[in-house]
Amino acid sequence: MIFRPLLVFVLAGLVLGGCAANPVTGKQNFVMMSEAQEMALGQQASEQIAQQMSMLKDPKLQAYVQRIGTQLANKSHRSGIPYQFNVVDSPDINAFALPGGHIYINRGLLIYLNSEAQMAAVLGHEIGHVTARHGVRQQSIAMGTGLIGQLITIGTGMPAAGDLSNMLGTAMVRGYGRDMELEADGLGAEYLARTGYRPEAVLDVIGALKNQDTYSSQKAAAQGKQVESYHGLFSTHPTHDQRLQQVVAQAQGLTTGDAQRVGRDDYLQMLDGMIYGDSPEQGIVRGQRFLHTELNMVLDYPKGWVILNRPDVLLAHTPDEQGFIALTMENLSNTNVSAEELLRARVGKQRLTQDLAFSGTGYKGFTATIPGDNARRVAAIVRGKQAFLFIGAFRGRGPLELYDEQFVQTIRSFRPLTAADKKNAQPMRIRLVRARQGDTYAKLAKGSPLGDEAEARLRLLNAQWPEGQPKAGQWLKVVR
Structure with missing residues (x-):
């Protein structure tokens, strides 16, 4: 005191x-x-x-x-x-x-x-x-x-x-x-x-x-x-x-x-041509597919999974948010290291089971599970100086088998882009158009790459949500 x-x-x-x-x-x-x-x-x-x-x-x-x-x-x-x-x-x-x-x-x-x-x-x-x-x-x-x-x-x-x-x-x-x-x-x-x-x-x-x-x-x-x-x-x-x-x-x-x-x-003219949504430098999400032109890679995720593309990690989760798989990338100084050697180095002294070597066009991979109450699926893919590291896990305690097959399918879907993939990986862009007499957002939404969201998104982009309509002669932002 x-x-x-x-x-x-x-x-x-x-x-x-x-x-x-x-x-x-x-x-x-x-x-x-x-x-x-x-x-x-x-x-x-x-x-x-x-x-x-x-x-x-x-x-x-x-x-x-x-x-x-x-x-x-x-x-x-x-x-x-x-x-x-x-x-x-x-x-x-x-x-x-x-x-x-x-x-x-x-x-x-x-x-x-x-x-x-x-x-x-x-x-x-x-x-x-x-x-x-x-x-x-x-x-x-x-x-x-x-x-x-x-x-x-x-x-x-x-x-x-x-x-x-x-x-x-x-x-x-x-x-x-x-x-x-x-x-x-x-x-x-x-x-x-x-x-x-x-x-x-x-x-x-x-x-x-x-x-x-x-x-x-x-x-x-x-x-x-x-x-x-x-x-x-x-x-x-x-x-x-x-x-x-x-x-x-x-x-x-x-x-x-x-x-x-x-x-x-003047402001709208500055936006003409700006990328809408994901950019090629960050990778493009199209449905359940992730495409990255600079990294020359494609991944396919299970139906219904949510894909979150972040600067430091590509994360996806099950619809109930119980299962997760994350992908990170690093550049290798030693191009002679194998996928297995790299993965074992990254997991340290943790025991690996159910190991499997696999390969594809231009790369070699290795995947295994880390057993225990919080079991995880891990994998490494090596392609030249590039290394792609995966980890799949779930919330709480439970059998890895609930999600492991989907984890493995996602990892094994890794491949380089085809010509069709490269075309599909082109970003959407903002374009300016003059509204004509009789134009509606429903008409402008037809054929839009925004799909079912097109009409609502176009209204939001042009500050006319939820029920506004364009006026003839007005500059409008559309997505193409």
Whole structure:
């Protein structure tokens, strides 16, 4: 007990010593790093992002996004830091910001926007996270509560106290999320107004993304799946939210002149030809088949299995999400290693049973099972300097035989692409067309590669979901 006054004194010093003025509000916020440290943290994180994510190879579009983002950043509360805007080659509908001004927007989000003003609203929102130092503040809270937990544990001799403080710290971080997102929306609207855009573009974006989220959620629910959506208030708050309406209204008072930038046609022209969905660099999913032109490989998955193509792993699971098979790839320095030698090296001292060597055009493979309560199917395929490593597993405890035959079928389906495969592996692309008199989305959907989803997806792409129809002369996004 005699240590508690000292503990309180130390905690007070920690909190007071970690305060700094918010660049936006001027109020004192709890932070534990300088601006120089923030820049270093953002640079380090951006280098990791570069290793994990591919940037879109479209210099014209990248320059366009950088130009609009820079214009907004120049009107922000932290115009002196170097902002870098990047388009990520991902079909996911998302955007995010790192400390220090590194901002990313996925092409999957860009194609669902319909004007330069809407893109500016997303970029402005992410700039708001940087100017208000949201990433730094959350990092500081996490660091601070961890240190506080350690001090409480030392001062009281009660490990539970440290655990409790960590729980509270986690709650504080999560609790900040809602307010920070609203603050970023307000700042984004303010930067839009100062740059000559309609602040209401924030609401337009929220409405479009909310429609996309609703449609995807309905579709996922019908299939018994979960859906990932864009972070923040853009996905969780309705456009009629009172606080959101207030921050947008406040920004409207900052607009100058009658002419406000929209940039619909210019923006849509930038999207013409953009890949929709998977890209060849990441591999293409067509039904139950995965095709990768650069790796010259094809895999076939059992009917009903869900294929998830991620930058670091190709994952597939059974409809009930109980069985999983994952594929990773690596480059070999020793081209003389056999598939069996490689697999045994990767599993270490674990025992292998039911081993089987197999081969195909240009490659050799080896597969086996790791027995036990959590038995797994593993395999390696070696082709020149390329190695493809598989692991199949299931949730909980149970016989591997429930899924093993399907695991083996998937692994043994590995083969190089045929001429027909290469044609099928061509990506879908956004194309612009002028709506003609009498056009409907049902007509435009006929023959679309989007299949049964075509009519709904075309409405979503053109901000006319769920029942809108095109107007004659209007530029429309279609998928071909």
